[in-house]
Amino acid sequence: MLANGNICERDSTVKKLILMALGAGSMIAIAAPAAAQNVTGTVNITGSVAPKCLVVPGSGSTFGTTVALGELADTTGKMRTDLAASFNASTGLTARVVCTTAAPTISVDADPITAATALGGGGYDNSIDFTASVAVTTTTGPAGPFTNDSAAAAGADTAIGGRLANNGADNIAISASNFRTDTVNDLLAADPTYTGKITVVIKPGA
Amino acid sequence: MTCRGSLTTIVLAIGIALLPQGAAAQTVYADGQPGVVGGHRDLPVMVTASVGGHCGFATGSAPSGTYSQPDFDVVGLNHDFTFALDCTGPSRVAVVSANGGLLTAGSVPNGYITLAPYDVALNVVGSTATATGSCAVSTLTATSGAPCTFRGPVSQSQGLLLNSTSVNQPGTYLRVSAPAYGGPGTLVSGSYSDTLTVTVSAAS
Numbered sequence: 001m002l003a004n005g006n007i008c009e010r011d012s013t014v015k016k017l018i019l020m021a022l023g024a025g026s027m028i029a030i031a032a033p034a035a036a037q038n039v040t041g042t043v044n045i046t047g048s049v050a051p052k053c054l055v056v057p058g059s060g061s062t063f064g065t066t067v068a069l070g071e072l073a074d075t076t077g078k079m080r081t082d083l084a085a086s087f088n089a090s091t092g093l094t095a096r097v098v099c100t101t102a103a104p105t106i107s108v109d110a111d112p113i114t115a116a117t118a119l120g121g122g123g124y125d126n127s128i129d130f131t132a133s134v135a136v137t138t139t140t141g142p143a144g145p146f147t148n149d150s151a152a153a154a155g156a157d158t159a160i161g162g163r164l165a166n167n168g169a170d171n172i173a174i175s176a177s178n179f180r181t182d183t184v185n186d187l188l189a190a191d192p193t194y195t196g197k198i199t200v201v202i203k204p205g206a
Numbered sequence: 207m208t209c210r211g212s213l214t215t216i217v218l219a220i221g222i223a224l225l226p227q228g229a230a231a232q233t234v235y236a237d238g239q240p241g242v243v244g245g246h247r248d249l250p251v252m253v254t255a256s257v258g259g260h261c262g263f264a265t266g267s268a269p270s271g272t273y274s275q276p277d278f279d280v281v282g283l284n285h286d287f288t289f290a291l292d293c294t295g296p297s298r299v300a301v302v303s304a305n306g307g308l309l310t311a312g313s314v315p316n317g318y319i320t321l322a323p324y325d326v327a328l329n330v331v332g333s334t335a336t337a338t339g340s341c342a343v344s345t346l347t348a349t350s351g352a353p354c355t356f357r358g359p360v361s362q363s364q365g366l367l368l369n370s371t372s373v374n375q376p377g378t379y380l381r382v383s384a385p386a387y388g389g390p391g392t393l394v395s396g397s398y399s400d401t402l403t404v405t406v407s408a409a410s
Contacts, residue, residue: 038359038361038405038406038407039262039268039405039406040268040403040404040405041263041268041269041270041289041403041404041405042269042270042401042403043271043273043287043380043401043402044271044273044399044400044402045272045273045308045324045382045399045400045401045402046272046273046274046275046308046397046398046399047274047275047276047277047278047283047322047397047398047399048276048277048278048395048396049277049278049279049310049322049393049394049398050276050277050395051395054392098392100279100392100393100394100395101395102394139315139316139317139318140315163314163317165317166317166318166391167316167317204395
């Protein structure tokens with residue numbers, strides 16, 4: 001076709017060929033930078049922290065101590081009147097507990113100090129009742145005290161009212177008061193082993 | 207303008223277009239020159255070009271997926287996201303964390319926290335080299351003041367450098383890990399999450 005046409009026709013055809021070549025050259029010039037494009041991948045990490053309460057430092061589930069009151073009776077055979085002072089002067093009655101939840105609860109259950117085998121009655125008593133009290137510190141200040149008397153049923157779960165303080169100091173403090181026999185003149189029955197207990201349960205709550 | 211004049215203009219245009227790519231500018235038509243043979247005009251158009259190296263994730267092997275770890279505060283974190291590169295030259299890999307840790311919603315008082323730390327490690331395997339790095343996830347956020355060396359977004363000069371080709375090499379992974387949380391503070395209960403964005407680029 002080029003051979004048979006006039007110059008201008010041939011030139012016109014050549015123009016088309018050249019324009020096509022120019023177009024191809026242009027495409028090469030544009031294609032080269034595309035190799036620098038970044039590519040992206042995405043991964044997700046999920047996890048959960050369960051509602052729970054911990055004794056810290058560490059991650060214990062229990063705290064406590066044994067208070068040895070010694071001889072419970074005075075020289076007259078009646079209950080000593082300084083048992084509360086003696087109990088509250090003991091060490092180990094504080095603890096640091098934290099909960100992962102915002103509304104933990106507490107329950108207190110005091111069991112009387114009772115003779116292992118001795119019997120009471122007729123002016124003698126084989127148990128001492130008392131009132132247990134637990135003071136709590138939350139992130140916003142003191143809460144409680146939460147109490148239970150050993151003569152009463154166990155205390156129910158009660159909202160503490162805020163997150164337990166987590167400032168490095170103990171936030172649970174146990175004390176006892178109102179130690180008593182059935183009547184003020186009862187003599188304590190002799191027994192080598194009197195035991196009582198205060199149980200404090202702190203739960204994560206709802 | 208004559209037909210010939212018009213054609214000459216076009217020929218010059220070709221030369222200009224090709225010069226930046228290193229092609230030799232060549233006059234392909236001129237009266238009385240050997241380029242005209244028997245009424246035909248041979249129009250040799252010299253085009254030189256190069257195919258640049260490509261770099262990305264191997265097909266179907268980009269970092270993806272979800273790692274879920276209940277009670278991570280007690281049992282910790284440990285997971286590898288495997289992936290593979292398709293880079294015909296040196297490459298860089300970078301990571302950005304959306305939260306700078308595992309985050310749960312809400313505000314909490316002093317002594318409690320909602321952002322759990324963990325570590326992010328990269329192990330990028332090439333044909334002749336392996337690049338490794340590890341950073342606390344807190345240094346991988348877009349706003350971190352002391353960013354990790356492979357904090358993204360990736361560029362030709364930013365990210366973990368693999369000075370090797372890597373085409374579907376096995377052994378490349380992104381690892382997240384943390385021991386059981388021991389403080390400071392106490393993590394509050396809830397659902398936590400973070401997103402890591404991994405980018406790859408050819409290195410300069």
